[in-house]
Amino acid sequence: MLEEGKLYVGTSRNPDDSINKGEYLDLKYANRHGLITGATGTGKTVTLQILTESFSNAGVPVFCADVKGDLSGIAAMGEHKDFLEKRAQTIGLDPYEFQEFPVIFWDLFGEKGHRVRTTISEMGPLLLARLMDMSDAQEGVLNIAFKLADENGLPLLDLKDLRSLLSYMAGETEKLSAMYGNITKQSLSTIQRGLLVLEQQGAEHFFGEPALKISDIMRTTNDGRGAISVLAADKLMMNPRLYGTFLLWLLSELFEELPEVGDPDKPRLVFFFDEAHLLFDEAPKILIDRVEQVVRLIRSKGVGVYFVTQNPLDVPDSVLSQLGNRVQHALRAYTPREQKAVKVAAETFRPNPAFDCYEAITQLGVGEALVSTLGAKGVPSMVERTLIRPPSSRLGPLTEAERQKVMAVSPVAGQYDTDIDRDSAHEMLQRRAEEAAKAEEEERRLEEEQERERPESRRWTLPGYGDEDDEDDRGRSRSSRRRKSSSRRRPGYQRQTVTEAVIKSVARSAGTSLGRALVRGILGSLKKGF
Template identity: 70%
Template sequence: MLQEGSLYLGTSRNPDDSLNKAEYMALKYGNRHGIVTGATGTGKTVTLQVLAESFSEAGVPVFASDIKGDLSGIAAMGEPKDWITQRVQQIGFTDYAPAEFPVIFWDLYGEKGHRVRTTVAEMGPLLLSRLMNATEAQEGALNIAFKIADDGGLPLMDLKDLQALLTYMAEHATELSSQFGLISKASIATLQRGLLILEQQGAENFFGEPALKVTDIMRTTNDGRGAISILAADKLMMNPRLYATFLLWLLSELFEELPEVGDLDKPKLVFFFDEAHLLFNDAPKVLIERVEQVVRLIRSKGVGVYFVTQNPLDVPETVLAQLGNRVQHALRAYTPREQKAVKTAADTFRPNPAFDCATAITQLGIGEALVSTLEAKGIPSMVERTLIRPPSGRVGPVSDAERQKVMNLSPVAGQYDADLDSESAYEILTARAKKAAEADAAKREAETGAKADDSAAGRWTLPGFGDDPKESDGERPATKRAGGYQRETVIEAAMKSAARSVATSVGRALVRGILGSLRR
């Protein structure tokens, strides 16, 4: 049933439940993006695993997030289970065989996979504003911060670098405002509080070095299979905004770094974005436009993007219109919004006259889906009601010991596990502040000394007394003589004092004698 250049998804059936035909996805159209939707418990994760395994077997690297940990089982050999055996027989999948696949585990927190980081500079002001839920004014201040960093040679690697730069901006707001426009201290203070919140939520684990190289998620093995990079997202999902921002950053990095390649026989990478609604919830217009741009243009870089979510309404129409490969699991239709979602999903398919698409969506069983893929010349195939084939890897999570074994044998083992702290904005600004403080202290000390000298010079003192610094080692101040100044010794000063005393006594005696003669 496996065909060269195609991915086998399952077998469709007729309205009378008889088998119809095998359903394939053309590998050459794998970069035309896709979507997998359905209510909880309808089989989306298994479908995601089937797609990931199929792309890997075809030599296409895969990146996927693992929300519940179930996808990690793809790294272990498949186990015989009753429902798997039954489905294999039901669809006539004669080529089915259990297998294990080359997996690289990643984790922002470094607990269930290799550490994955980026720098603040690579994240950029737009995505960082989204992460911090910044207002327009705060986003403007953040853009100025990045401009100052670029112009001033201040590398922004981690959160403490950005915090130091914001402090610098607050201290020099007046002079910077004249160059870059008004910098509000209130906006800076709000951004600083936002950074503190990010640190408390664990975002500091995401920013730093060594930064992830996109080439490390685009590996193939010696036997030609594509490596499957799985991001452990169970803990990351506690901060949905960080989760969505990280995946959007990764898409943006792929878009910016990969060269244009046009249409290939198979994609260079396939990217699965699970819980995709988190990307678009409360997202500003500029961010939606960014996602639309990346999805539209990254196809020419050889990258296929597949959104996995519960409801097709979670994805904006501008993005939904670009998703050519569609797998729709069952939806419930109890509320008006759910009924609208069913209609939206039905309207995105090329109709099949054999059944009503909207009705079928509400009647699909577990592991059953409506499938439509791109055929020759990129035309969508007629929608078919399809039983999805079972995956070859294990369905369910791996144990901690199995996960650690995979990590130890990983091609990137030891490459991202140790933190680096190179000289960046924090160290540079700290050194500048220290140097400026030392210069100010020296200047104040010099000014204080000069004032003390001026005060001493202007103060009247008795000869031989006072705090003249020149009086030392038993010497007296200099006296003026012909030809210059000459310093008196202690003995000379004593002799002069004695002479003055004698002269004073003789003078007094003469005065008394004169006065006495006058009395007579």
């Protein structure tokens, strides 16, 4: 029944319900990506589980998300159940053996697995803008923030680093706008509010150090099996945008870090993206283009990507065309959209003259699927109606005690469980602000000292006025100096009026021709007045 270099998926059946032949996924073409679709309750999770088991036994590491919590049972030995053994007997799977598999549990919140973190810098402005649903103008400001951090050696590791950088930019908008383009305080305030929303949704657990090492999800065991990384996503699904952004970030990291390997005999890693529609819902075109680019090019890195969703319409056509291996469970066709989805799914298969693919999709039972995989030279096989094989591991979730036991013996135990808060943008900007404040205070102190040390004769004061406002250097009070000044005035002294002062000033200027003319004019007007 089993074939070397191939993964056994199930056994196809003829239109008369007789058993036909085994259906396999060729490891050589497993990095050509795939799609698992079907309505709720039709068996998608079991298909994901049996493919994960097969890849692990073939020595291929796997990363998958556990959306409902029941995929965790893959870490435990399977249990005898009548319906499972009946399925194994029907498809001719003999012997049907139970296994437990090497599993590493991960969790962004650190509750049901080892903490998964990345830094703000590694996330990048594009994905961060997607995560906070920014406008084009706000995304532009965020790009400026990242460029400013790069040019000034400011590591952006966690949310407080980015928050501090935005606060700095708010105080330097005029200067920075002249250098990088228009930066408005309104955009900065909106981004700050977006960071606050992320923090309230638990994203502060995701950003920080130690950051996840890609090598830790690409492990193999001593007996040659691939480690299965299971991401606890039941709580993460409460924030679907964070879920989709995280998995896209992980794909992007794999794409950027892994070297080119061409077409290996088997994948270096297989990535299952459950609830894939969350990645594409309301996604801007630039993000969909990014997904298409990663899916198209990551194949040559030896990574296979398998999308798991209810409806093939959830995946854009540009991405759907890249998925060569397909497992289609039952779909309902009651509404116009459902009928369109069934038609799209049927048309993507290589037709089988033995049955109508459109009708078959609506008639499939639980645990039954239409299967088409890439065969010789990468050509899709003719679609077959297939009974999916039963899993070897437990069908259902682990208990909390069992999960903790698996985590305790994990190869990454203790590596990601403690936060590291090293020197980064927040601390650096804080120090620079403190140093600037100290320098300003020192400059003000020096100016005050220089003013006190300046000689009395060099002070810029007007006779009769400045000495009434300042204390002299020998500590005499203003009142004592006013008394001394008044004692020097002659008896009968009266302060002159403004008019008298003007006339006296004019009289002093009478010696000049201009002054004499001015006096004649004034005196002449006075005579007319009398």
